Amino acid sequence: MTKKTNNTCNASTSDISRRDFLKVAGAVTGGLAAAGTMASTALASSGDGNIPLEDQKALLYDATYCVGCRECELACKEDNRLKEEDVDDLSGNTFTLIKLYQSEDGMESSFRKYQCMHCVEPACVISCPVGALEKSDEGPVLYEPLKCIGCRYCMQACPYGVPAYDWSEAYPLIAKCDLCYDRADGPACATACSPGALISGKRGDLLKIAEERIKANPDKYYENRVFGEHDGDGTSFLILSAVAFDKIGLPPLTEESIPELGSTATKAVPYIFGGAAGFMALAYRATMTAEERQ
Template identity: 85%
Template sequence: MSKKENNTCNTCMSDLTRRDFLKVAGAITGGLAAASAVSNTALASSGGGDIPLEDQKALFYDATYCVGCRECELACKEDNHLKEENVDDLSGNTFTLIKLYQSEDGGESSFRKYQCMHCVDPACATSCPVGALEKTDEGPVLYESLKCIGCRYCMQACPYGVPAYDWSQAYPLIAKCDLCYDRHDGPACATACSPGALISGTRGELLKIAKERIAANPGKYYEDRVFGEHDGGGTSVLILSAVSFDKIGLPPLTEKAIPHYGETATRAVPYIFGGAAGFTAIVYRATMTAEERQRLGKKQGKEEGETE
């Protein structure tokens, strides 16, 4: 942490009395203990909503149509006002990424689009002790930064390794795709995809399209099935591929609802916050007012502008 960032933290913490600190510390300790004892029933409670699953927003990616042009990456950055960067993985400034898989003998290859899968029952949401991640009735999984306490359970719980922690900020936040939740024309990546590898629509419509392609091209697609229809309880991002799913970075999952995998995160709770520095940091984050968070966010934006 720089001297400037440290001074900012010290100023904010000076307004926190010893009694307040102990109250918040006790509350957080109790919360962490409760989180570590979450049952499978509780973990499964975040999914669902008033809108039928087949009518929820979704995204379909056919890897056999993808040419690796990366127009989807550019569109995502423009729409979300993200910095340009060269990275090999998702980050605080990269919500989607196209990668190329190629076998050692060069006889097999495929592009793959990495992004949040927007699970039907997301492990990230069920593992978050403060509800900073939520599965909306419309389908997308959204992140609310003002609720986040920086515990990073979501990073531990996600079987796709999607949530990214923006370490470049004095007040780090989780960053990920929100499926362009408030965009009327659908996800920016899909509207920018000229080869037709990406299509947005309802989950029911997209599953129908995917299955029609499988039926029209016997043997073209791996196992003649759609990844995300049932995998891990289902996802709102559906994928077709000519090569095995594990070769393009998709984990082998059963049809069991994804919150099951959140148990890994909750078991790790006592270790994530081992040490006084980590504990103090989470108490500080939890006691920041909305005004302080917004003020710090504006300050970070100004500093970024000065360095560009």
């Protein structure tokens, strides 16, 4: 009797487990599909505030003023309490990085500051299925780690390769520059830049400064234009350079916005997770006995 009772209980438990499992799998598939659809149609609406683009926070980097002192890197780490490390790219503990470009013949060289570009229409925001990234009304693209599920779709969507995965943590999350949005004196990197290569302020004012520099030295700057003014529909991190932008690692973008890069990744999320749920359901069924299948 005891054995029969145990068998009956086990069969009942198996029935409930199977039913609950399939319900959960279906809910995951449907829920993620809905999340993906909503995210792909959001189009970074979080940044549609009342602050005009020209009045939003921005940062101008003039590579011709940069001497590679890396004081900006140190200031960033101190202000954000990041660990010291020797890396060649942005990481979970390095939000900004100075790199040197030099031509093979040694006749052309330039420093370049790598950091989040804070796009006007950020692909990372649109690619995130849970809203962990947001385009603030003030301009900076912000990240909410408590919402992040670690899918890394923002990393695939960003044309600048900015979001970094913090592999050093037990529960790794995305890390990136937030333009020191809550710092009264502006970005720490700009405050620390003694050569004057970095200037923070309103986007419209910084573009005027850049235009004045170009007019004063028309043969000094590449194409006599500012990268980020219109590229990819614009950024809040603006760059002046004496050498071609592609040589210092900037992608060749048109003036069209780039959110489509993110929406493609977003649309794939529900199918990937939904497929995983379906696979688990099939795997579960494959382990059932013939009696259980009935």
